[in-house]
Amino acid sequence: MIEASTSSTGIVIVDHGSRFSAANGMLLEVVAVFKRVSGYKIVQAAHMEIAEPSIARAFAACVHQGAKAVIVHPYFLSPGRHSTTDIPRLVAEAAQDHPGIGYHVTQPLGIHEAIARVMMERITDCISQQYTCAACANRSCEPNANASFTDS
Numbered sequence: 001m002i003e004a005s006t007s008s009t010g011i012v013i014v015d016h017g018s019r020f021s022a023a024n025g026m027l028l029e030v031v032a033v034f035k036r037v038s039g040y041k042i043v044q045a046a047h048m049e050i051a052e053p054s055i056a057r058a059f060a061a062c063v064h065q066g067a068k069a070v071i072v073h074p075y076f077l078s079p080g081r082h083s084t085t086d087i088p089r090l091v092a093e094a095a096q097d098h099p100g101i102g103y104h105v106t107q108p109l110g111i112h113e114a115i116a117r118v119m120m121e122r123i124t125d126c127i128s129q130q131y132t133c134a135a136c137a138n139r140s141c142e143p144n145a146n147a148s149f150t151d152s
Contacts, residue, residue: 010042010062010070014055014087017047024051030075042067048087055087059094059103069102070095076108077115083108 013034015027027045035043042065046058053061055072062070072091074083088105095103109115 006039007041008066008068009040010044010059010065010067011038011040012044012046012055012058012062012070012072012091013075014046014048014058014072015075016082017050019050027075041065046072048082048090055090056094056097059091060097063098063101067101069104072103072105074105074108078110079108 011034013027013031015024018024024047027047031043031045034040042062044053044058044061046053046055048055059070059072070091072087074087076083083105091103091105095101
């Protein structure tokens with residue numbers, strides 16, 4: 001069993017990985033927020049594929065920072081092949097290089113009221129900005145693509 005200590009437990013937050021650097025960079029922001037909110041001292045980002053750092057590198061970085069155990073969280077919405085098969089396999093492979101270090105892979109984000117609250121915040125923000133929020137401004141949407149929506 002892994003003892004949950006914020007000083008000797010490493011956390012690896014894993015996303016899929018992307019060819020778009022902005023998408024990969026967002027995971028670094030997620031890690032920074034998680035580290036600040038959680039109190040864990042050893043928190044690393046990893047990408048399952050396509051981009052670096054890999055799960056193996058992030059696992060090793062945790063161990064090098066003093067982690068006696070590593071908990072890996074798939075930053076995915078739902079359980080699928082990646083979060084139930086691929087990531088656990090990659091973590092087990094990474095752990096082979098670090099005998100004596102316990103590890104565990106959590107469930108993905110899944111169904112949780114906090115996610116529903118975030119969804120509602122995003123929707124409310126979009127509505128309050130009359131469907132011209134910053135997220136839409138960063139896309140190649142036509143300016144009047146949302147003109148048919150009304151706040152009723």
